[in-house]
Amino acid sequence: MKTKTHQAVVLKDVPCPFCSLICDDLVIQNSDGKLTVKENGCAIVEAHFSQSPPDDTPALKGKSCSIDKAIEVAARILKQSSQPLLAGLGTDIRGMRSVMRLADNIGATIDHMHSDGAIRNTLVLQDLGWVMTTMSEIKNRADFIIFAGTDASNYPRFFERVIWNKDSLFSDVKKRKIVYIGDKLNTSAGKSLEGTLPTVLKCEQEEINEIISVLHTIIAGNKIHQPIIAGINLITLQKLANQMKEAKYGVIVWAPGELNFPHAELTIQSICELVKYLTRTTRFAGFTLAGGDGVMSANSLSAWQSGFPLRVNFSKGFPKQDVGRNSTKNLLKNKEVDALIWISSFSSNNNPPKANIPTIVLATPGTKLNFKPDVFIPVATPGIDHSGQLIRTDNVVSLTLKKLRDSKYKSVSDILNRMIDLI
Amino acid sequence: MLIKLSGGTVYDPVHGINGEQRDIYIQDGYITRKPAASVKIDKIYDLNGKIIMAGAIDIHTHIGGGKVNIARMMLPEDHRSDLVSKTKLTRSGCGHAAPSTFTAGYRYAEMGYTACFEPAMLPANARQAHMEMADTPMVDKGAYAMLGSDDFFLRMLAAKKDREAISDYVGWTINATQAMAIKVVNPGGINAFKFNQRRLNLDEQNEHYGVSPREIIKSLARAVRELGVPHPLHLHGCNLGVPGNMQTTLDTIHAVEGMPLHLTHVQFHSYGTEGDRKFSSGAAQIAEAVNSNPNISVDVGQVLFGQTVTASGDTMMQYSGHWHAHPQKWVIMDIECDAGCGIVPFKYRDKNFVNALQWAIGLELFLLIKDPWRVFLTTDHPNGAPFTSYPHLIRLLMDRSFRNDMLATINKSAAAASVLSSIDREYTLYEIAKMTRAGPARSLGLKDRGHLGGGAIADITVYNDLKDKEKMFEKPLYVFKNGEEIVKNGKIVKIVTGGTHTLRPDYDKSIEQSLKKYFDRYMTIKLVNFRIDDDEIVEHGNSNIIIQPCT
Ligand code: SF4
Numbered sequence: 009m010k011t012k013t014h015q016a017v018v019l020k021d022v023p024c025p026f027c028s029l030i031c032d033d034l035v036i037q038n039s040d041g042k043l044t045v046k047e048n049g050c051a052i053v054e055a056h057f058s059q060s061p062p063d064d065t066p067a068l069k070g071k072s073c074s075i076d077k078a079i080e081v082a083a084r085i086l087k088q089s090s091q092p093l094l095a096g097l098g099t100d101i102r103g104m105r106s107v108m109r110l111a112d113n114i115g116a117t118i119d120h121m122h123s124d125g126a127i128r129n130t131l132v133l134q135d136l137g138w139v140m141t142t143m144s145e146i147k148n149r150a151d152f153i154i155f156a157g158t159d160a161s162n163y164p165r166f167f168e169r170v171i172w173n174k175d176s177l178f179s180d181v182k183k184r185k186i187v188y189i190g191d192k193l194n195t196s197a198g199k200s201l202e203g204t205l206p207t208v209l210k211c212e213q214e215e216i217n218e219i220i221s222v223l224h225t226i227i228a229g230n231k232i233h234q235p236i237i238a239g240i241n242l243i244t245l246q247k248l249a250n251q252m253k254e255a256k257y258g259v260i261v262w263a264p265g266e267l268n269f270p271h272a273e274l275t276i277q278s279i280c281e282l283v284k285y286l287t288r289t290t291r292f293a294g295f296t297l298a299g300g301d302g303v304m305s306a307n308s309l310s311a312w313q314s315g316f317p318l319r320v321n322f323s324k325g326f327p328k329q330d331v332g333r334n335s336t337k338n339l340l341k342n343k344e345v346d347a348l349i350w351i352s353s354f355s356s357n358n359n360p361p362k363a364n365i366p367t368i369v370l371a372t373p374g375t376k377l378n379f380k381p382d383v384f385i386p387v388a389t390p391g392i393d394h395s396g397q398l399i400r401t402d403n404v405v406s407l408t409l410k411k412l413r414d415s416k417y418k419s420v421s422d423i424l425n426r427m428i429d430l431i
Numbered sequence: 432m433l434i435k436l437s438g439g440t441v442y443d444p445v446h447g448i449n450g451e452q453r454d455i456y457i458q459d460g461y462i463t464r465k466p467a468a469s470v471k472i473d474k475i476y477d478l479n480g481k482i483i484m485a486g487a488i489d490i491h492t493h494i495g496g497g498k499v500n501i502a503r504m505m506l507p508e509d510h511r512s513d514l515v516s517k518t519k520l521t522r523s524g525c526g527h528a529a530p531s532t533f534t535a536g537y538r539y540a541e542m543g544y545t546a547c548f549e550p551a552m553l554p555a556n557a558r559q560a561h562m563e564m565a566d567t568p569m570v571d572k573g574a575y576a577m578l579g580s581d582d583f584f585l586r587m588l589a590a591k592k593d594r595e596a597i598s599d600y601v602g603w604t605i606n607a608t609q610a611m612a613i614k615v616v617n618p619g620g621i622n623a624f625k626f627n628q629r630r631l632n633l634d635e636q637n638e639h640y641g642v643s644p645r646e647i648i649k650s651l652a653r654a655v656r657e658l659g660v661p662h663p664l665h666l667h668g669c670n671l672g673v674p675g676n677m678q679t680t681l682d683t684i685h686a687v688e689g690m691p692l693h694l695t696h697v698q699f700h701s702y703g704t705e706g707d708r709k710f711s712s713g714a715a716q717i718a719e720a721v722n723s724n725p726n727i728s729v730d731v732g733q734v735l736f737g738q739t740v741t742a743s744g745d746t747m748m749q750y751s752g753h754w755h756a757h758p759q760k761w762v763i764m765d766i767e768c769d770a771g772c773g774i775v776p777f778k779y780r781d782k783n784f785v786n787a788l789q790w791a792i793g794l795e796l797f798l799l800i801k802d803p804w805r806v807f808l809t810t811d812h813p814n815g816a817p818f819t820s821y822p823h824l825i826r827l828l829m830d831r832s833f834r835n836d837m838l839a840t841i842n843k844s845a846a847a848a849s850v851l852s853s854i855d856r857e858y859t860l861y862e863i864a865k866m867t868r869a870g871p872a873r874s875l876g877l878k879d880r881g882h883l884g885g886g887a888i889a890d891i892t893v894y895n896d897l898k899d900k901e902k903m904f905e906k907p908l909y910v911f912k913n914g915e916e917i918v919k920n921g922k923i924v925k926i927v928t929g930g931t932h933t934l935r936p937d938y939d940k941s942i943e944q945s946l947k948k949y950f951d952r953y954m955t956i957k958l959v960n961f962r963i964d965d966d967e968i969v970e971h972g973n974s975n976i977i978i979q980p981c982t
Contacts, residue, residue, distance in 0.1 A: 033957060145767060
């Protein structure tokens with residue numbers, strides 16, 4: 009007991025890098041490099057910490073090598089490539105700065121592992137715009153919250169932190185109304201502290217759009233003649249529409265990555281149009297659960313450095329946004345790229361795509377690969393092995409991550425910068 | 432390294448040098464006195480017949496932070512017409528209304544600017560604003576922290592906390608966000624909009640707190656003065672863009688009771704209600720008030736015709752203006768019980784009465800305000816026009832016949848409603864040097880910038896002496912940053928990072944106890960993680976910190 013406390017270091021107010029909420033109240037204990045969450049964790053972060061970092065080494069086609077050798081071979085691959093793809097992009101601001109520098113330098117395409125979702129939002133932003141809000145506004149102001157196609161369970165502390173929070177400046181948390189629309193949603197978190205159950209409109213994910221459109225029609229004062237819409241009784245929708253109009257500060261939450269069907273951006277568009285319409289008379293706002301692995305940071309940094317959010321192609325010497333064609337899947341399928349770097353420095357559960365082109369993988373130690381890439385380099389995790397910055401899901405707040413333990417692994421940025429020096 | 436700029440014609444208002452031939456010596460990044468004859472000069476630039484000024488300083492330009500980045504994200508069509516290729520030296524990017532960070536830095540430097548100040552940094556978004564500014568090379572940066580709609584402050588004001596406590600909070604904010612000054616945007620209005628109030632006049636109360644914009648302005652202006660922040664409270668007033676807001680602006684000038692106040696993009700706040708269309712110029716009245724109140728400075732926020740994007744913290748007024756969005760898309764965001772932002776793309780048309788009159792009102796203000804030390808050249812980039820139109824604007828100010836030619840092309844009724852054609856004034860180079868260098872530097876408390884005296888940082892711009900002032904200011908012959916030649920013939924020849932100007936006003940640290948409690952209970956970030964450390968600014972080698980003294 010004595011020796012244990014002697015070795016253990018307890019760190020407070022630690023920001024967590026494992027989902028885009030970036031909760032920053034964690035209490036972490038470091039006992040000889042073994043990290044445990046003492047307070048304010050969740051299943052996701054605890055799962056990460058329960059795996060102590062396996063001893064991984066750089067490798068060429070599965071054969072261990074020195075880091076210098078791995079970087080040298082990777083640089084050679086990139087040099088010889090005429091259409092490289094930088095994908096995955098699970099990294100922090102600093103890593104992303106290096107990604108952009110490299111991409112500009114070698115004329116690469118960049119695409120994040122979660123950009124399918126990010127791009128659904130981008131399409132709506134570029135076509136229509138929106139009215140949005142942030143976490144502290146929801147926590148203190150929201151009285152009516154609709155979850156459209158998500159139950160926020162990939163963001164385990166969302167309800168604890170901003171829906172059923174203890175203190176609120178302007179709203180009576182106990183009276184918050186919660187509504188779910190969609191399929192396969194676990195609505196248990198929506199039960200209020202006093203036991204009031206949420207309203208659940210169960211429908212296919214593809215049908216959310218129709219429900220939102222009908223709500224819009226009703227709120228705009230137009231008649232609907234169908235008695236049942238997407239399996240939901242018109243009366244239910246009329247009641248909901250009234251509640252929305254009467255809300256003082258309503259929020260519609262969606263997770264673009266979870267609206268996973270063709271043209272899901274149209275669903276987001278309908279949500280944003282409805283929010284804008286409600287804003288004419290009351291206050292309503294949208295809120296996005298963006299996905300983890302630094303996707304918000306990658307998207308924002310890409311926009312400030314190139315002018316375009318993800319996906320961007322630099323092959324002509326200037327940035328070019330092409331949201332459809334530049335997806336990792338398409339580029340690999342259509343053989344439009346001839347070398348791949350895949351980066352994932354947070355979760356060890358992300359798998360790089362297997363492609364028949366020279367592949368360089370920069371991943372968290374212990375990442376299970378189902379093929380032997382030309383180059384594998386284990387990398388440090390931001391917020392665990394080194395400090396860094398990440399942008400939160402609301403695209404407003406960003407946090408500085410802490411270094412929690414000593415690590416023998418190098419950061420994504422260090423490795424990419426060394427490659428750039430060799431190119 | 433000792434450099435001599437030989438024989439140029441120097442405009443240095445701080446030292447009363449108005450177009451005199453002088454040699455300037457640069458050593459190790461600073462301007463130095465003439466060395467002894469025995470000292471070896473490493474490099475001589477023969478600048479006979481060239482014009483020399485200090486590097487220009489933009490006191491109000493939206494170059495970094497969330498709302499600018501949303502503008503970038505939402506306007507791919509605007510970027511596509513101005514894509515910028517990488518070169519051996521420079522990074523790729525894009526330009527026009529909401530340029531990428533690298534391109535913004537390059538273009539500012541290529542236009543002879545050596546410092547740019549982001550005027551609307553939300554404390555909640557400060558970290559990102561600094562990250563973007565760190566990726567804006569070539570120029571020094573600095574930012575003004577936005578207060579006045581944040582719940583913590585309004586709560587203090589409503590509870591009638593004493594002025595020391597408010598100063599402590601303001602001082603803490605400047606320190607925690609690495610800011611250079613305090614900005615207030617539609618005082619209390621961004622907050623009121625969250626409670627669904629759609630308009631807030633100077634003496635109207637925010638329904639939730641029972642506090643009026645007048646009280647907010649007075650309280651913040653006082654705190655800024657008491658903390659010794661060199662730049663006066665930087666105010667984007669009530670009722671932006673509303674016909675008749677001239678009266679609000681005049682009332683605001685009186686509201687501060689002689690305390691220093693900077694009225695930003697005052698063009699958007701100088702509207703009367705005369706004429707058939709109930710929209711008229713209030714420039715004469717505003718200019719007169721500025722002329723007779725030495726505590727007031729302004730920047731104009733000139734409108735120039737074409738497509739741009741308006742990006743503002745003023746959600747209330749951006750929402751009411753969204754009907755005019757062009758193209759038809761817009762963003763409003765409520766942010767962290769702190770503030771908000773609104774982004775509305777807009778096209779100013781010369782044949783449109785209102786837009787044409789806005790153009791004329793801006794120019795009237797420039798020309799009717801007598802003291803160029805107190806009126807600064809801005810377009811409120813990108814709100815009135817992108818910063819790249821500054822050379823054109825300078826020509827409008829310096830060249831009366833060019834101005835009148837332009838006036839003849841705008842909407843006829845607007846031209847007729849403006850006194851512009853009757854104004855003979857042409858700005859001189861000396862006055863331009865005041866309004867784009869010496870004045871902003873003095874206003875911001877940058878003692879070693881904006882002039883060319885011994886001991887100043889060698890931020891220097893050399894122009895060809897051309898009759899066409901647009902051409903002259905578009906493409907400097909040389910720009911020196913910290914003594915290094917970074918631009919030649921209007922093109923980047925060397926990349927530098929630029930630094931970040933900050934202030935460290937003293938405040939009573941015990942305010943952090945109540946802030947900590949507040950953050951723990953109501954915010955979604957911890958107070959310790961909110962604060963931006965020096966390390967973060969310098970970490971990636973993209974910037975260094977320049978701490979400016981308080982007065
Ligand atoms: S909810 Fe997300 S950020 Fe918060 S502790 Fe869990 S994984 Fe980390």
